[in-house]
Amino acid sequence: MTPLRRQRFILVGLLVLGVSVALGLALLALRENINLFFSPTQVMAGEAPQQANFRLGGMVVEGSVQRPDADLSVEFVLTDTVEQVTVTYKGFLPDLFREGQGIVAQGMLNSNGIFEANQVLAKHDENYMPPEVADALKKAKEMGLK
Amino acid sequence: MSALSLAFHRLASLPYFYSLAGKLLPWAGGLSIVLFGVGLYMGLVLAPTDYEQGDSYRIIYVHVPAAWMSMLVYVVLAISGAIALVWRLKLAEVVARASAPIGASYTFLALATGSIWGKPMWGTWWIWDARLTSELILLFLYLGYMALQSAIDDRRTAARAGAVLALVGVVNLPIIHYSVEWWSTLHQGPTVSKFDSPSIHLSMLIPLLLMALAFKIHFVTAILARIRPEILVREQRTQWVERLISQRQS
Incomplete structure (x- = not known):
């Protein structure tokens, strides 16, 4: 890498790093307000x-x-x-x-x-399955409880 | 110069890439049509219905790949932007400019399909939760990039200005991905990219992965098709383009 390119490379890295740190701090400060709901x-x-x-x-x-x-x-x-x-x-x-x-x-x-x-x-939760599988899981759970 | 760097320099030369893209284009296009055909048939016809959502879940075969692509294309945009900034490689500038409208389309598709699914399932078209909002910001980043490109006449200057914007926007990508884990959202958590095992049945997962591949090949097709005219516009005053035009006319 030529010195000029290395300098530009470092500048690009600093740009991404700087923006990430700034936004990270902002989000940390806003943490509670970004949550959609209260429990x-x-x-x-x-x-x-x-x-x-x-x-x-x-x-x-x-x-x-x-x-x-x-x-x-x-x-x-x-x-x-x-x-x-x-x-x-x-x-x-x-x-x-x-x-x-x-x-x-x-x-x-x-x-x-x-x-x-x-x-x-x-x-919605993140589970996707056919009805038969859901039934089988439910039965297995009930069996486990008994 | 080693053989590898020679091959790399040849690939990065615009006249060579122009003809290479022309040769690859029909193959990529054909492959993506086949993959879309198989993927959609498996997803919409062969895959079983969901135990809770019935047939409505099938929109994931478009929604999820489109959302993945919206982020992947942004990675392409940012990396080619960084290469354009550091190495001033013309091909990287062309790739960045050509990829932005494609990425914007995938983002719009992800937002639109999500909205259509959200109305019956969640009960609302739109909610300002962290996932939806950060994905909307991604759309604005793409649109801003495109606006910047058309606002600056000189394409080399426009490429550098756009690259800075694209790199600033990179921070949005981890926010989109982790939004459902960092904050409470209405959007569900990750299904496929979980480390233990995906929470989707295999018979539904395979069509989804096929569709994801179809979208990737579609992106290759679309970007090759956009790169060619972009190269011609940039190189319109060079001898090889003039030769090409006179060949076509005769």
């Missing part, structure tokens, strides 16, 4: 905003989905396996909404500690 544990610890919209993410607890009225309103419990938050929502649920599924709900906590959602989104 039930954070809500119970009072870290979520009061009297303001925020997103709550968690797993729908098995058997917790209830439809008290004949309309579209629905009530369910979200958990992060440590804490639980009850959510109420009125509207259409996405295709992937079901018990045991990851959900991100947007809304506000009311004075009773119930989360009143105005939007419910399903969070």
